[in-house]
Amino acid sequence: MTEEIIIAGFGGQGVLSMGKIMAYSAMMQDMEVSWMPAYGPEMRGGTANVTVIISSERISSPIVKHFDTAIILNQQSLDKFEHAVKPGGVLIYDGNGITRHPERKDISIYRIDAAEEAGRTNMSKVFNMMVMGGFIKVRPLIKLENVLRGLKKSLPERYHSLIPLNEKALIRGEELIKEVHIV
Amino acid sequence: MERELRLMKGNEAVAEAAIRAGVDGYFGYPITPQSEILEYLMEANPYERTGMVVLQAESEVAAINMVYGGAGCGKKVMTSSSSPGISLKQEGISYIAGAELPCLIVNVARGGPGLGTIQPAQADYFQSVKGGGHGDYHLIVLAPASVQEMADFVELGFELAFKYRNPALILSDGAIGQMMEKVYLNPQKPRSSESPDWATTGKGSREDRNIITSLDLDPDGQEQFNHKLIEKYAEIEKNEVRYEEFHCDDAEYLLVAYGTSARVCQKSVQIAREHGIKLGLLRPVTLFPFPKKRIAEISSRVKGILSVEMSSGQMVEDVQLAVNGRVPVMHFGRMGGIVTTPDEVVEQVKILFLGGK
Numbered sequence: 001m002t003e004e005i006i007i008a009g010f011g012g013q014g015v016l017s018m019g020k021i022m023a024y025s026a027m028m029q030d031m032e033v034s035w036m037p038a039y040g041p042e043m044r045g046g047t048a049n050v051t052v053i054i055s056s057e058r059i060s061s062p063i064v065k066h067f068d069t070a071i072i073l074n075q076q077s078l079d080k081f082e083h084a085v086k087p088g089g090v091l092i093y094d095g096n097g098i099t100r101h102p103e104r105k106d107i108s109i110y111r112i113d114a115a116e117e118a119g120r121t122n123m124s125k126v127f128n129m130m131v132m133g134g135f136i137k138v139r140p141l142i143k144l145e146n147v148l149r150g151l152k153k154s155l156p157e158r159y160h161s162l163i164p165l166n167e168k169a170l171i172r173g174e175e176l177i178k179e180v181h182i183v
Numbered sequence: 184m185e186r187e188l189r190l191m192k193g194n195e196a197v198a199e200a201a202i203r204a205g206v207d208g209y210f211g212y213p214i215t216p217q218s219e220i221l222e223y224l225m226e227a228n229p230y231e232r233t234g235m236v237v238l239q240a241e242s243e244v245a246a247i248n249m250v251y252g253g254a255g256c257g258k259k260v261m262t263s264s265s266s267p268g269i270s271l272k273q274e275g276i277s278y279i280a281g282a283e284l285p286c287l288i289v290n291v292a293r294g295g296p297g298l299g300t301i302q303p304a305q306a307d308y309f310q311s312v313k314g315g316g317h318g319d320y321h322l323i324v325l326a327p328a329s330v331q332e333m334a335d336f337v338e339l340g341f342e343l344a345f346k347y348r349n350p351a352l353i354l355s356d357g358a359i360g361q362m363m364e365k366v367y368l369n370p371q372k373p374r375s376s377e378s379p380d381w382a383t384t385g386k387g388s389r390e391d392r393n394i395i396t397s398l399d400l401d402p403d404g405q406e407q408f409n410h411k412l413i414e415k416y417a418e419i420e421k422n423e424v425r426y427e428e429f430h431c432d433d434a435e436y437l438l439v440a441y442g443t444s445a446r447v448c449q450k451s452v453q454i455a456r457e458h459g460i461k462l463g464l465l466r467p468v469t470l471f472p473f474p475k476k477r478i479a480e481i482s483s484r485v486k487g488i489l490s491v492e493m494s495s496g497q498m499v500e501d502v503q504l505a506v507n508g509r510v511p512v513m514h515f516g517r518m519g520g521i522v523t524t525p526d527e528v529v530e531q532v533k534i535l536f537l538g539g540k
Contacts, residue, residue: 020190020363023190023363024190027188027190027365032365033190033363033364033365034362034363034364035190035362035363035364036358036361036362036363037361037362039215039216039301039357039361040215040216040301040302059364060446060447060449060450060453060525061446061447061449061450061524061525062358062362062364062446063358063443063446063447063522063524064450064524064525065524065526153190154190
């Protein structure tokens with residue numbers, strides 16, 4: 001089993017940390033992981049993305065062009081990565097600020113309005129975990145309990161008091177995600 | 184003691200491995216994409232843990248000369264930088280090689296020439312393996328292809344540097360420096376309290392003072408010293424060649440790639456084999472000494488060799504020298520901070536060796 005995932009959005013949305021928690025969580029399940037960020041000017045220019053690979057085998061290239069799953073958090077990233085999803089793959093996107101929605105018919109598309117929900121419920125800090133909740137619902141590769149273990153590993157101890165809030169966000173995300181189109 | 188499992192960036196792994204290897208001193212200056220090495224070391228409080236000194240120097244030139252001083256005292260000292268910063272250090276590196284001192288230098292390379300780009304590249308191959316600074320010398324060059332090797336090669340680099348009294352270089356790149364992978368870290372080793380007998384630690388009970396210098400104004404003396412270096416490099420070439428093979432046994436075509444490119448090429452081999460092309464990969468782990476014997480052996484039973492590097496073609500020259508015209512040796516690589524994709528490599532194999540099919 002190998003899952004090649006891209007997470008892309010604005011800097012500040014928690015894209016890189018979502019990827020890191022995903023990698024930690026998979027590591028808790030004894031899987032091989034790699035986390036490869038776009039670094040430097042791309043981040044400063046306002047967009048951030050990270051490639052996370054989770055595999056039961058040794059990972060060859062940490063850099064790939066096509067993805068099994070794309071998690072997309074803004075229009076720019078949707079424009080850039082919709083066509084990078086492998087046929088039969090999964091695209092998850094947040095509808096916030098999206099004017100041109102995904103159009104492909106050969107991939108499964110899910111929408112999660114996590115930004116709106118996080119704003120409404122005062123959970124903006126854990127917006128990324130809401131999206132993560134949606135991801136583990138539709139791609140159940142990582143167990144919720146392992147995400148929580150991953151969070152514990154990746155967050156500095158002074159933030160451990162926020163873990164219950166993260167858990168709430170993960171569960172809310174699982175409820176929130178909707179099918180748009182399934183192949 | 185068991186090794187500790189962590190998820191770390193390549194840069195962080197170098198830093199933590201350095202503390203755990205009992206390194207005495209790190210001297211550096213920030214530059215993307217390797218700044219996490221210095222940042223991690225500053226935050227990890229190595230002085231409290233082992234007494235290791237970590238210092239942000241006023242410049243790269245200062246940093247390498249601090250390494251020169253520390254190495255002259257027989258200490259385990261290191262520095263790190265990225266391509267433009269490594270260029271600045273070359274004078275000091277030449278002096279250290281000329282003074283026959285051990286030290287570790289880490290280059291988390293980026294695209295060039297000049298300030299170039301901060302994205303990953305492998306365009307510093309010539310600089311790393313053919314000297315880099317002035318004069319006749321070689322570094323021992325290790326090329327990690329994973330975060331695990333970033334950690335492991337710190338210890339290996341120092342081991343070889345002290346064994347041969349020669350600077351060792353870890354030639355990495357921005358991709359391996361910035362990415363996170365699982366890494367098993369060795370338990371903490373104490374810093375050594377003993378110094379080698381050549382170290383300048385004061386005359387003490389010695390009959391003569393130890394002198395560290397790279398200067399000999401007598402041409403005969405200097406030439407003799409050059410011969411001594413040549414012998415040392417020959418010894419290193421005899422003992423320290425390291426490489427990894429991936430599906431080479433039945434390969435009809437061979438990729439040669441190191442570091443990040445080798446990771447990409449592993450996937451290319453898988454893709455090619457799914458399409459019935461018998462592709463193999465030889466990954467040099469040491470770039471000096473270069474696995475030229477092994478490449479020559481394999482070249483006698485393959486139809487073509489493709490050297491894949493994120494450069495305009497540097498290592499390909501060493502592959503050509505090893506193959507000596509027996510089979511075609513071609514180069515493929517992206518530049519400017521662009522990482523070659525696995526599919527592109529397979530495409531090139533088809534175009535160059537299989538008439539495009």
